[in-house]
Amino acid sequence: MEVSALLFCQGCAPWQGLLLTVSLLACWHLSTTSEVTIELVPPQVVEGEDVLFLVRNLPENLTAFVWSKGRTNRKRGIALYTVASDIHVHSDRETLYSNGSLMIHNVTQKDRNYYTLRTFNKHAETVSTTSTFLHVNLFLWNCGRFVTSSQPSIESLPSIVAEGQQVILHVHNIPENLQGFAWFKGMTVFRHLEIGRYIIGRNSSVFGPAYSGREKLYSDGSLLIENVTQKDAGLYTLRVLGTDMKSEEAHVEIQVADSPFQCCNPTTSSKLMVEAVPRYAAEGESVLLLVHNLPEELISFTWYNSMYRVPTFKIVEYHVIWNITTWGDAYRGRDTVYASGSLLLQNVTEEDARMYTLETLNVNYTVQRARVQFYVNKPVTQPFVLITDTTVNVHRSVTFTCVTPDIGISILWFFNSRNLQPTERMTLSPTKCGLRIDNVRSEDAGEYRCVVTNRAGDAKASQPVRWP
Template identity: 50%
Template sequence: MGRSSVLLCKQSTPRQWLLLTTFLGTCCHLSCTDYITVRTVPPQVASGESVLLSVHNLPEDILAFAWFKGVKSMKHGIAIYGLHKNLSATGPAHSGRETIYRNGSLLLERVTEKDSGFYTLRSLDKQGEIVSTTTMQLHVYPFLWNCGRLDTSSKPTIESVPPSVAEGESVLFRIHNPPENIEAFIWFKQIGAFKKIEIAQYIIDRKSTVWGPAYSGRETVYQDGSLLIHGVTQKDPGLYMLQIVRTDMIREEAQVQLQLDTSLSPCCMALISSKVTINVVPQYATEGGDVRFQVHNLPRDVKALSWEEDLRRVVSASGCQLQP
C-alpha cells in the first residue's frame, strides 16, 4: 500500500523521512498504550557516559518504529527502524551518537546535559496505523555519586520509586534538590499548570493539603513534597509535573514519568512473594529534621513488626567513614 512505500529502502532520503514522520504525527488512528515500558540503563547517567533507553513489550507484528526528541512535535526525529527489511534511517535530530536496535531500544553515547528531556517512541503496524506512543524522560547529571550521596545540579528533579510499578502496587515520587524558601508544592497529572489536571497543593506554612480536580482518592502528599500513589491502575501511567512555588513567587518545575510494569499479570503476581523493601523519605535527612522509613510489599498475614538499629552495619555497607 502507498503508506508503506515511504518507510525505508537501502538509500533512505531526507524526503522519505519527512513523509514518514508527517504521517506518524498526523495519523487520525493515533492511540496510546500502557503496555510498553522504557527503562534507562543505567537508571542514572552522568555527562560523558552512555545510556540505553531499553524498550520492553514492544507490540508484535509491527512494520516500523521511530524515536523522536520531545513530546508534542514529531519533527525532531532521531531514527527509524523498518522491521520488514531490517534497515534503519536517521532523522534530523540524529547527532551521530545514537544507535537504534531491532528490539526498539535506543543507545545514546557520550551524553551531555543538553540531552536531558523527553523522548517519544512510536510504532506503526502492517495496516499502516499507529499502534503505540510511549514517552519517557531522561535526566543527565553533571556528575554522580560521592560517598553514597547524589551530587547534582541545583535544579529539582524527581525520582520514581520504584522506576516501574506493577498494577495494584504503590509508587513514590521523591524530590531531589528542592530549592530553599518553599511556599507550596503543586502536583499535576500531565504536563501543564492547568487547574483541571491539578492533583493537590501542599502549603508549607499551614502544613495542609488542598486537593484538586485530578485527585483520585489514592494520592498522599508529604511535607517534603513527595507524592505517593496507592493502588496504581492502568489509567495512572504517564507524565506528572511538580510545580514548586517559592516565597519570592518564582516557580520551578520538574517532571517524572510513571511506568507500569506489565511483565507479570495479576494472576501471576499472587503466586510470587515479593521481597520486603524499605525506602527512606527524604533520602538525605538533616540534623533535627524528620525521616520516614517507608515499607513496601509487607505480607498481609504479618502479626508483629520489630525495628532494630545497627549503625556499624550501615556504615560498613555504605563504604563511607563515619565522621565524629
C-alpha cells in the same frame, strides 16, 4: 494487471464521454470527505489470500466511481463502475461491487501500495477521494496484538544517568505488526526534532536533524544514547507505525546528574529530580515519588499524573507559604503529599503506572519541572507453546508461538535446554513471542520452550514441546 483509462474506452460507446473525462485526470480538482471510509477485510492479509476493500457511506447521486493504485498517480486505474449503465470494468484479479467495494484476489507483494477510491457526479466533478494502504504479509504472527488497550511504554535504564555515561530507552508492548518507528527529542513529532527512524523491512536506520552522532536505534524500538550530556536531559517521544498504517506514541524522560557519583546519590546534585521508590511495584503496594533538591524560597509546587500540566491531570497543589493543600481532579483519595515535595501513592494499580510531573514555582517566579515513571507488575502466568507447520513452494517452515496473557514482559527461547542462538533461517517477532524457522532441517528437531520475565524479575517457563 492494471487497467488503464484507454482500456476503459474500448467498445464502450454509451460512456465514452465519461471515460474521456477519466483520461483527463490531471484536470480534476481533488476534494476529500470525512464520510467515506474504507475497511480492509481481513485487516491483515497474507500472500495468496483475498482482501476486500469494504466501502461505507458512499455519497448519493453518483455517476461513477474509480479505483486506482497509488495516492497521486491518477492514471493507474484498476476498476471503474458507472451507475447509469450498471457497467463494471476490472481485470480478472479484481471484483468490483456497486456499493463501491473492491475485492482483490490472490494478493502478492506487488499489490502492496496505497489504493484510492474517487467518486464523481453527473458533471464529472470529484465528489470524494479516499485512500487506504494495503500491506501484504509473508505470514502473520498470531501471538501479537493488532488491536489492544495496551499501549507501548518506554523505560529509561538507568532512571537517573550521570554525564558521560550511557542510557538506553527500552520499549515495551511494541506491536507485532510493526512496520517502522521514529524517535524525537521533545514531546512533539516535528521534523527538526527527529533523531532517526528505523524501517523494519529494510533493517536500516535513517537519522534526522536532531541526531548527534551518539545515538543508536535497535530493531525492537529501543534507543541508545552514549556519552550523555546535560543537553540530553528532557522528554523523548517514540512514534511507532504498524503495517495497517496506524501509529501510536509513547514518551519518556531522561534525568541527567552532574557527575558519575551523583546518579547514585541525587542529593549531591543541585538539579530538581524525582525518584520512584520502588520503581517496580506489585499491585496493592505503595510508591513514594521521592523529590531530591527541592528549590528554596518556593511559593508552591504541583503534581500531575501526566506529562501534560492541565487541570484534568492535577493531583495536588501545595502552597508552601500558607501551608495550604488543594487536591485536584486526579486525586485518588489515597494519596499523601509532604512539604518536602514528595508524593505517596498508596494501593497502586496497573492504571497508576504512568508518567508523573512535578512543577515548582519560587518567589522569583522561576518554574522548574521534573518527571518520573514507575511500573506496576502482576505475577506472570505460565506460558505455553503452540506449533504451526506450513509448506509453501515445497519449502517447509515451522512457527513456535509463546502464548501468554501478560504484557510488559521479555521473552527468551530455549532449544534442548540451551538459550536459542538464532540463525539466518530463523525470524523472531518484534516482541519475540513468535519464532519462525524456514527451510527446516534435521538439526532443528528437538525440545523448545519459552521463558517470560516481567520488569520485577518474576519469571516462568513453559513446558517443553518436542518438534517434530
